[in-house]
Amino acid sequence: MAGYHLEAIEAAPLKDDLDIVIPTIRSLDFLEQWRPFLKHYHLIIVQDGDPSIKIRVPEGYDYELYNRNDINRILGPRANCISYKDGGCRCFGFMVSKKKYIYTIDDDCFVAKDPSGKEINVIAQHMRNLETPSTPHYFNTLYDPFREGTDFVRGYPFSLREGVTTAISHGLWLNIPDYDAPTQLVKPRERNIRYVDAVMTIPKGVLYPMCGMNLAFNRELIGPAMYFGLMGEGQPISRYDDMWAGWAAKVVCDHLGFGVKTGLPYVWHSKASNPFVNLKKEHKGLHWQEDMVPFFQNLRLSKESDTATKCYMELSKMTKEKLTKVDPYFEKLADAMMAWIEAWEELNPPVVDSKN
Ligand SMILES: O=c1ccn([C@@H]2O[C@H](COP(=O)(O)OP(=O)(O)O[C@H]3O[C@@H](CO)[C@H](O)[C@H]3O)[C@@H](O)[C@H]2O)c(=O)[nH]1
Ligand SMILES: [Mn+2]
Numbered sequence: 001m002a003g004y005h006l007e008a009i010e011a012a013p014l015k016d017d018l019d020i021v022i023p024t025i026r027s028l029d030f031l032e033q034w035r036p037f038l039k040h041y042h043l044i045i046v047q048d049g050d051p052s053i054k055i056r057v058p059e060g061y062d063y064e065l066y067n068r069n070d071i072n073r074i075l076g077p078r079a080n081c082i083s084y085k086d087g088g089c090r091c092f093g094f095m096v097s098k099k100k101y102i103y104t105i106d107d108d109c110f111v112a113k114d115p116s117g118k119e120i121n122v123i124a125q126h127m128r129n130l131e132t133p134s135t136p137h138y139f140n141t142l143y144d145p146f147r148e149g150t151d152f153v154r155g156y157p158f159s160l161r162e163g164v165t166t167a168i169s170h171g172l173w174l175n176i177p178d179y180d181a182p183t184q185l186v187k188p189r190e191r192n193i194r195y196v197d198a199v200m201t202i203p204k205g206v207l208y209p210m211c212g213m214n215l216a217f218n219r220e221l222i223g224p225a226m227y228f229g230l231m232g233e234g235q236p237i238s239r240y241d242d243m244w245a246g247w248a249a250k251v252v253c254d255h256l257g258f259g260v261k262t263g264l265p266y267v268w269h270s271k272a273s274n275p276f277v278n279l280k281k282e283h284k285g286l287h288w289q290e291d292m293v294p295f296f297q298n299l300r301l302s303k304e305s306d307t308a309t310k311c312y313m314e315l316s317k318m319t320k321e322k323l324t325k326v327d328p329y330f331e332k333l334a335d336a337m338m339a340w341i342e343a344w345e346e347l348n349p350p351v352v353d354s355k356n
Contacts, residue, residue, distance in 0.1 A: 012039075012040035012041065012123070013123060013124055013127045014100075014101060014127050015040045015041055016099075017099055017100040017101055018041055018042075018099055018100070018101040018102070018103060018123070018127070019041070019042050019043070019044050019093070019097040019098075019099045019101075019102055019103075020038060020041050020042070020043045020044065020102075020103050020104070020105065021043075021044045021045075021046065021090050021093035021094060021097070021102055021103070021104040022043060022044070022045050022046070022090070022093075022104070022105060022106075022107060023046045023048055023087045023088075023089050023090035023093075023104075023106070023107070024045060024046070024047055024048065024055060024107045025047075025048040025049040025085070026107055026108075027055070027056070027107065028045065028055060028056065028057055028058060028107060029058070030107050030108065030109065030110055030270075031043075031057070031058045031061060032058055033110050033111055034110075034111060035058075035060070036119075037111065037119075037121050037122065037123055038061070038123070039060060039061065041062075041103075041123070042062050042063065042064075042099075043057070043061055043062065043063035043064070044063070044064055044066070044093035044096065044097055045057065045063055045064070045065040045066070045093075046066050046071075046089050046090050046092050046093045047065060047066065047067040047068075048068070048084070048085060048086070048087070048089045049068075049085060051067035051068040051069045051070075055067075064096075066092060066093070066096065068084065071089075071092055074096070074347075075092075075343050077339075078339040078340075078342060078343040080336070080339065081227075081230060081336040081337075081339035081340045081343065083228065083229065083230060083231040083232040083235070083238075083241060084232050084233045084234065085232040085233040085238075086231040086232030086233075086235075086238045086239070086241055086281075087106065087212060087228075087239075087241060087242075088212075088228030088229055088230075088231045088232065088241025088242070088245075089228075089232075090104055090212065090228060091226060091227055091228040091241075091245070091340075094219060094223055094226050095223075095340075095343060095344050095347055095348070096347060097219060098348075099219060100218065100219060100220050101127070101130060101216060101217070101218060101219060102216065102217055102219050102223070102226075103122070103123060103126055103215070103216045104212060104215050104216075105122075105213065105214055105215075105267065106212070106213045106214075106269075108269065108270045108271035109173065109213055109214060109267040109268065109269055109270070110267065110268040110270055111267070111268065112173075112174050112265075112266040112267050112268040113268075114195060114197075114266075115195050115197075120264075120265050120266055120267075121265070122171060122214065122265040122266075122267060125169075125171070125264050125265035126169045126171060126216035126265060127216070129144075129166060129169035129199055129216070129261045129264075130166050130167075130169050130216060130217070130218055131166075132144070132146035132163075132166065133146060133162065133163025133164055133165065133166060133259065134163055134164050134165070134166045134201040134258070134259020134260065134261055135160070135163045135164075135201045135259070136164060136201050136202070136203050136204040136254070136259050136260070137160050137164075137203075137204055138156060138157065138160050139201075139203060140152055140153060140156060140201075141153055143198045143199060143200050143263075144198070144199040144200065144201070144261070144263075145161070145163075146163070147199065163201075163259065164257050164258060164259045165218075165221065165257075165258055165259065166218070166258065166259045166260070166261055167217060167218045167221040167222040167249075167253050167258035167259065167260065168210075168215070168216070168217045168218075168222060168249060168250075168253065168258075168259075168260040168261070169215070169216040169217065169261050170208070170210055170211070170214075170215055170246075170260065170261065170262040170263075171213075171214035171215065171216070171262075171263075171264065171265045171266065171267060172192075172196075172214065172262070172263065172264075172265075172266050172267075173192065173211070173213055173214060173266060173267050173268070173269035174191075174192055174193065174195065174266050174267070174268050174269065175191050175192060175193075175268050175269050175270065176191065176192075176269040176270065176271065176272045177190060177191070177192040177269070178211045178213060178269070180278070180282060180286065181275045181276070181278035181279035181281075181282055181283075182279070182286070184272070184275040184278065185275045185276075185279070188272075188275070195266060196263065197264065198263045198264065199261050199262070199263040199264050200261065200262055200263050201259050201260065201261055202250065202259075202260045202261070202262055204254050205254060206250075207246075207247055207250050207251075207293060207296055207297060208246060208250065208260070208262065209243055209246065210242050210243065210245060210246020210247075210249070210250075211242055211246075212228065212241065212242035212245070213242075213267065213269060214265070214266075214267040215242075217249075218258075221256075221258055221308065222249050222252060222253060222258065222308050223308065223344070223348075224307075224308040224309040224312050224340075224341060224344050225245070225248050225249040225252040225253075225308045225311060225312050225315075226245050226249055227244070227245055227248070227312070227336075227337060227340040227341075228241035228242060228244065228245045229241045229244035229245065229333060229336075230332060230333050230336040235329070236284050236327070236329050237281070237282065237284045237285050237288070237329065238281035238282060239278060239281045239282040239285065240282060240285040240288075240289075243285070243289070243292075244292075244333075247292065247293070247296040248296070248312070248315055250296075251296050251299060251301065251311075251315070252301070252308055252311040252312065252315070255301040255305065255311055256306070256307075256308065256311065284327070288326060288327065291323065291326045292323070292326075295318075295319075295322055295323055299315075299318055299322075301314055301315070302314060309341055309344070309345065312337065312340075312341050313338065313341055315337065316334045316335075316337035316338045316341070317334070319333060319334040319337065320334035320335075
């Protein structure tokens with residue numbers, strides 16, 4: 001076995017603090033290729049679609065698998081807040097995990113190689129991103145100052161060099177880019193071949209389109225805000241699950257003083273979903289995002305909201321007040337946000353300090 005693989009196998013960083021969450025409505029064969037990097041980690045598989053279909057999990061992985069029947073059994077009436085027939089169902093895995101960190105990946109993403117041809121250990125890079133500070137208050141032009149071989153540049157105030165705790169690490173993808181349907185329709189053959197060797201902090205007060213394909217986060221800091229919305233069957237919108245979570249989580253991170261990074265690591269995104277199907281799923285989102293983004297840009301959370309849970313409850317109220325005029329769907333979404341938080345609290349009761 002190539003030496004590097006052995007290194008990858010030995011270097012299973014934070015293996016007892018991390019769960020891998022995979023939404024699937026297809027197959028988990030892609031895990032064969034990930035074995036050198038993921039074999040030591042616990043998987044939480046959220047099976048979408050028909051629960052009577054048996055999903056095969058490749059041998060040798062430690063996992064828990066939840067289908068729609070399990071979600072209904074565990075959450076009861078609140079199960080309606082978990083999307084059906086949309087990758088957003090993955091957030092159920094975030095809720096049932098007991099670990100500090102989550103890494104979530106789509107089932108059509110494979111191990112990518114860096115320009116030297118070396119296989120990328122996404123877990124090692126995401127954990128490095130999460131375990132080192134972010135710099136949201138002042139942009140470092142040499143990118144991530146906490147990476148080997150780089151630092152803060154001249155003119156960077158020393159008072160800001162401590163940075164803030166990182167809550168989210170947003171990875172990217174080579175090959176099939178994560179484009180919306182209109183872009184995909186006019187550029188069907190476009191492939192992302194540009195490997196940018198950089199990790200950047202997204203500045204405070206700036207939103208970004210979070211893609212759930214290759215994403216890691218600190219569940220203890222921001223988990224309650226990582227609700228992937230109410231999408232898919234029975235809903236007027238789909239494929240905005242990760243966007244909704246990304247906007248909400250970023251305003252909560254900004255409010256609580258946490259950082260969000262984007263860039264390395266890359267995965268190899270192998271499958272282009274059908275742009276015509278995607279257009280049907282996401283067309284309302286293409287309109288509504290012109291209202292959703294300004295909503296998140298302009299809102300101000302109160303100082304009493306000093307935890308992700310309190311922030312999210314306040315966000316639910318604001319969603320109902322400010323976005324229902326765009327479409328009655330947002331009233332349903334606001335209620336689903338509350339159901340999510342109640343379910344989260346029930347499955348993750350706050351730890352009572354035994355001393356007091
Ligand atoms: O009904 C569904 C559809 C899909 N899934 C699982 O979700 C991920 C992403 O699915 P897919 O690769 O088909 O979607 P893309 O268009 O390539 O992905 C983009 O859309 C985002 C949100 O939907 C996604 O994160 C982006 O990368 C796969 O694991 C499917 O199996 C599902 O569970 N239910
Ligand atoms: Mn895909």
